[in-house]
Amino acid sequence: MSHTNVGLFATCLVDLIRPNVGFATIKLLEQVGCQVEVPLKQTCCGQPAYNNGDLQTSQKLAKQVIMLFEDYDYVVAPSGSCMGMLKQHYPELFTENDSDWKIKAERFAEKCYELTTFLTEVKPLTVKASFPHTITYHDSCSSQRELGIKQQPRQLLEQVSGLELREMAETEVCCGFGGTFSVKYPDISTRMVSNKAENVQNTEAEYLVTADMGCLMNIAGRLHRLESPVKAYHIAEILADMAEE
Structure with a gap:
C-alpha cells in the first residue's frame, strides 16, 4: 500500500524559534502512515506582507509556495496562522484576470491542512x-x-x-x-x-x-x-x- 505523500510547511517561527515542533510534527504524521518531506526551498507564507497591504510581495511568495508543494498529496503546517494564509487567502490573492494562478491557488488550498485538523479529520x-x-x-x-x-x-x-x-x-x-x-x-x-x-x-x-x-x-x-x-x-x-x- 502506497504512503500518503505529505509536504510539511514548517513555518518561519518553528524553523527559527522552536525546531522541536517541526520534528514532533513529522513524528506524528509518520505515525499515521504519511511519507513526509520538508522542501528546503520553502519561504515565508507571505502573511506579514499580506496583512500590511503589500499584495505584490504576497503574490510572489504564494506562487513560490504553490509551485514548491504542488506534487504532494497534502500540505500540513503546525500553525493555524500560516495555514489560514495558505488555505483562505492564497485564492483571494489572484483575480479572474489571472485565472491560471487563481485555479492553481484554489486547488492548492484544497489539500492544505492545519496539523490538528489533519490528525482528526483526514488521518485520525x-x-x-x-x-x-x-x-x-x-x-x-x-x-x-x-x-x-x-x-x-x-x-x-x-x-x-x-x-x-x-x-x-x-x-x-x-x-x-x-x-x-x-x-x-x-x-x-x-x-x-x-x-x-x-x-x-x-x-x-x-x-x-x-x-x-x-x-x-x-x-x-x-x-x-x-x-x-x-x-x-x-x-x-x-x-x-x-x-x-
Whole structure:
C-alpha cells in the first residue's frame, strides 16, 4: 500500500524559534502512515506582507509556495496562522484576470491542512503519548476564525495518558500577538497578553498549550516576565511525547 505523500510547511517561527515542533510534527504524521518531506526551498507564507497591504510581495511568495508543494498529496503546517494564509487567502490573492494562478491557488488550498485538523479529520491519530500534568489550552484567532478549529486539539489532548485539561476564562480571546499588531500597537498588545497570562495562572495549570507559535511565544514571554512557573508547549510536542517534563 502506497504512503500518503505529505509536504510539511514548517513555518518561519518553528524553523527559527522552536525546531522541536517541526520534528514532533513529522513524528506524528509518520505515525499515521504519511511519507513526509520538508522542501528546503520553502519561504515565508507571505502573511506579514499580506496583512500590511503589500499584495505584490504576497503574490510572489504564494506562487513560490504553490509551485514548491504542488506534487504532494497534502500540505500540513503546525500553525493555524500560516495555514489560514495558505488555505483562505492564497485564492483571494489572484483575480479572474489571472485565472491560471487563481485555479492553481484554489486547488492548492484544497489539500492544505492545519496539523490538528489533519490528525482528526483526514488521518485520525491514535495518541500514544503520556503527559501526567495539568494544562490549559489557548485557542488562537486564526485557527478559530479562519479554519474553524476548536474541538480538534481537544479531541487529541483527551487521549494523552495522565493529562488533565483545565479550561481558562476567555480562552477564545486574542493574546495580543497578531503578527505585526503587537509591533504597531505595543501598549494594547501588552494589556491583552497580560490579561491572557492572568487567565492562564488562574487555572493553576502547570503548562500552557497552544497550536500556534506566535501565540505560544507571546504568552510564554509574558509569563516569564511575570516570573510565573507555568511552562509552554506546542500541542505537537505533547502529542508526540517530545515535551521535556
